[in-house]
Amino acid sequence: HQVLRIRTKNEEEVRQLQLLESLEHLELDFWINPSAHALPVDVRIPAASVQSVKAFLESQGIDYSILIEDLQDVLDKEKQDMAESAQRQRSSSFDFGAYHTLDDINEELDHLASEYSFVEKIQIGESYEKRPLYVLKFSTGGSKRPAIWLDAGIHSREWVTQASALWIANKIASDYGTDASVTSLLDKMDLFLLPVANPDGFVYTHTSNRMWRKTRSKIAGSVCVGVDPNRNWDAGFGVSPLLAPPGPGASSRPCSDSYHGPSANSEVEVKSVVDFIKNHGNFKAFLTLHSYSQLLMYPYGYKCTRPDDYAELESLGRAAASSIRSLYGTTFQVGTICNTIYQASGGSIDWSYDNGIKYSFALELRDTGRYGFLLPAAQIVPTAKETWLGLKRIIEHVRDKTA
Amino acid sequence: SPAMELPPSHFPAARAAAVAVGYLRYLRGGPGRGLELRELRRARRQDIDDVGHKYYLELELEDVLDKDRRVSCTAEVLYHLGSTSCAPEVQVTVQGELRSTEEADQEFYNRIRSLEKELVAENIPDSHGNVPPELEPLHLLAWVASGYVIWQNSTENTKFHLAQVKHVKQVKRNDEDLQFDYVLLLHEMVSQEVLPWQVTVLWHPQHGARVSQ
Numbered sequence: 001h002q003v004l005r006i007r008t009k010n011e012e013e014v015r016q017l018q019l020l021e022s023l024e025h026l027e028l029d030f031w032i033n034p035s036a037h038a039l040p041v042d043v044r045i046p047a048a049s050v051q052s053v054k055a056f057l058e059s060q061g062i063d064y065s066i067l068i069e070d071l072q073d074v075l076d077k078e079k080q081d082m083a084e085s086a087q088r089q090r091s092s093s094f095d096f097g098a099y100h101t102l103d104d105i106n107e108e109l110d111h112l113a114s115e116y117s118f119v120e121k122i123q124i125g126e127s128y129e130k131r132p133l134y135v136l137k138f139s140t141g142g143s144k145r146p147a148i149w150l151d152a153g154i155h156s157r158e159w160v161t162q163a164s165a166l167w168i169a170n171k172i173a174s175d176y177g178t179d180a181s182v183t184s185l186l187d188k189m190d191l192f193l194l195p196v197a198n199p200d201g202f203v204y205t206h207t208s209n210r211m212w213r214k215t216r217s218k219i220a221g222s223v224c225v226g227v228d229p230n231r232n233w234d235a236g237f238g239v240s241p242l243l244a245p246p247g248p249g250a251s252s253r254p255c256s257d258s259y260h261g262p263s264a265n266s267e268v269e270v271k272s273v274v275d276f277i278k279n280h281g282n283f284k285a286f287l288t289l290h291s292y293s294q295l296l297m298y299p300y301g302y303k304c305t306r307p308d309d310y311a312e313l314e315s316l317g318r319a320a321a322s323s324i325r326s327l328y329g330t331t332f333q334v335g336t337i338c339n340t341i342y343q344a345s346g347g348s349i350d351w352s353y354d355n356g357i358k359y360s361f362a363l364e365l366r367d368t369g370r371y372g373f374l375l376p377a378a379q380i381v382p383t384a385k386e387t388w389l390g391l392k393r394i395i396e397h398v399r400d401k402t403a
Numbered sequence: 404s405p406a407m408e409l410p411p412s413h414f415p416a417a418r419a420a421a422v423a424v425g426y427l428r429y430l431r432g433g434p435g436r437g438l439e440l441r442e443l444r445r446a447r448r449q450d451i452d453d454v455g456h457k458y459y460l461e462l463e464l465e466d467v468l469d470k471d472r473r474v475s476c477t478a479e480v481l482y483h484l485g486s487t488s489c490a491p492e493v494q495v496t497v498q499g500e501l502r503s504t505e506e507a508d509q510e511f512y513n514r515i516r517s518l519e520k521e522l523v524a525e526n527i528p529d530s531h532g533n534v535p536p537e538l539e540p541l542h543l544l545a546w547v548a549s550g551y552v553i554w555q556n557s558t559e560n561t562k563f564h565l566a567q568v569k570h571v572k573q574v575k576r577n578d579e580d581l582q583f584d585y586v587l588l589l590h591e592m593v594s595q596e597v598l599p600w601q602v603t604v605l606w607h608p609q610h611g612a613r614v615s616q
Contacts, residue, residue, distance in 0.1 A: 098531075099530070099531050159530075205530075206530075210526075210530045210567070211566060211567070211588060211597040213595060228595070256594065256595075256596070258594060293592075333412035333413070334412075335413065339413055340412070340413055340414060341413075341414045341592075342414060342593055369564040372564055372565075372566050372590060373566060374530065374531075374532045374567060375532050376531070376532030376533065377531050377532060377533075378532075379532075
């Protein structure tokens with residue numbers, strides 16, 4: 001359908017248009033009716049009638065111009081615009097400054113994936129209780145570009161981490177194309193974000209026990225449930241420190257909150273990530289979020305010796321901590337896991353580092369114990385913002401070092 | 404042997420600092436005063452033959468209800484050799500004055516005494532970190548109680564924090580004290596366990612807090 005704008009010069013031409021209006025078989029739809037000759041007349045003409053109406057106008061010497069070449073196109077675009085706007089409405093209705101249920105989080109992941117063409121939601125596996133493990137893939141093209149891994153919520157009670165991951169996902173997506181650093185990053189590398197690495201535990205913290213840390217897997221021969229997923233990786237698995245201090249490293253008791261599990265990768269939540277990263281084969285950084293204590297750590301945890309890349313990782317860690325501090329003055333301590341907190345085996349960044357992913361960092365976010373796991377929701381966005389500055393510093397370094 | 408310098412940012416020093424803070428909360432805390440560690444400035448450790456390990460600490464604290472004021476203190480924490488059943492010995496010296504809580508204490512005391520029904524509350528803070536303002540004094544009194552528990556139960560290899568007040572119940576008494584029976588959740592960072600502790604606190608504006616496990 002076309003829409004024509006007709007400019008009549010005198011009363012006679014107006015009368016001609018009124019005659020045209022009366023011809024019902026043409027199915028003309030006058031948006032502005034012919035009345036006074038000083039006013040333009042807009043009319044929608046069905047495709048079948050376009051040629052004959054134009055011929056008539058030309059034969060009468062009546063001036064016209066094409067207002068809308070193809071109405072369907074316009075309608076289609078408008079529909080799309082409205083849909084996008086509705087999505088933006090839903091997006092601006094997701095409160096990043098509040099704690100959400102798993103269902104709400106998954107809905108927001110869907111929304112981000114639909115709003116941004118370079119964001120895709122993929123499933124890398126299933127939890128013990130068969131919940132999907134959803135990862136957001138940020139990719140502007142290429143094929144298996146060098147990639148960054150970022151996960152949160154492996155310990156389910158650390159609620160500020162899942163919440164921060166959502167904010168960060170939205171930040172990265174909306175910054176592409178406007179922020180020079182994020183744009184150059186995604187033009188060169190991919191980023192994979194797993195916001196809820198332990199969905200069974202997370203649901204359990206909502207329904208039953210806010211302080212639950214582990215997975216929810218059944219353990220043969222025990223009444224106790226769950227394995228500490230950050231003692232379950234294949235890195236010095238099950239090792240207890242030979243020297244007295246401090247702590248068990250990882251516990252062999254099923255009822256313990258740091259139970260390492262019957263064997264490395266026994267937890268499907270861990271195995272799914274391991275398989276995904278190994279199959280991909282081109283990850284350059286492995287970053288994981290925990291809370292609380294305000295620490296920025298690199299390997300090793302399972303042994304108290306320095307990694308080969310100690311100097312670079314320490315320096316990068318300090319730079320990242322400095323970036324974090326620049327926003328609100330929040331101080332993060334930097335060091336190896338073993339020196340900073342304690343010897344602990346089977347941790348994820350030890351595994352990733354020993355598997356060739358040099359830039360492996362674990363962050364413990366706010367606070368230092370005043371609220372601990374129960375960080376007030378008002379601190380989510382400030383925490384996410386400062387954390388993102390630290391991660392960004394690390395990621396920029398990785399980007400610049402990656403061919 | 405001489406005392407050796409420890410990095411204050413690392414956990415061995417932080418564990419001793421947590422004990423000192425717990426002890427100080429027990430001694431000087433109340434429904435109107437909660438002391439929080441802002442920074443561990445310096446830490447040294449001395450191994451004393453046949454006695455144990457002694458930590459010398461310089462701490463900067465803040466009163467959460469008087470945030471602009473810095474409170475400096477020094478502390479000594481002695482962990483006795485080979486003992487897990489004996490509480491560490493702690494000495495703390497606070498430099499300067501803490502803000503007076505006389506008025507707030509009296510107000511709290513009067514409010515609770517005038518309640519018809521015994522006060523009961525749970526999950527402080529709640530799952531989202533909220534503490535209703537009228538429960539804040541009970542929250543801070545829980546810091547006093549947990550401070551005592553943390554001091555009494557810490558070893559060189561543990562680091563306790565109060566994770567949550569699971570439950571608190573007032574018990575009316577014939578004498579002048581207020582009594583609160585708490586169930587506290589303590590988070591121990593080395594084992595990562597979150598454990599419930601039952602604690603009873605007696606409190607009076609002039610007599611301070613007495614805690615029993």
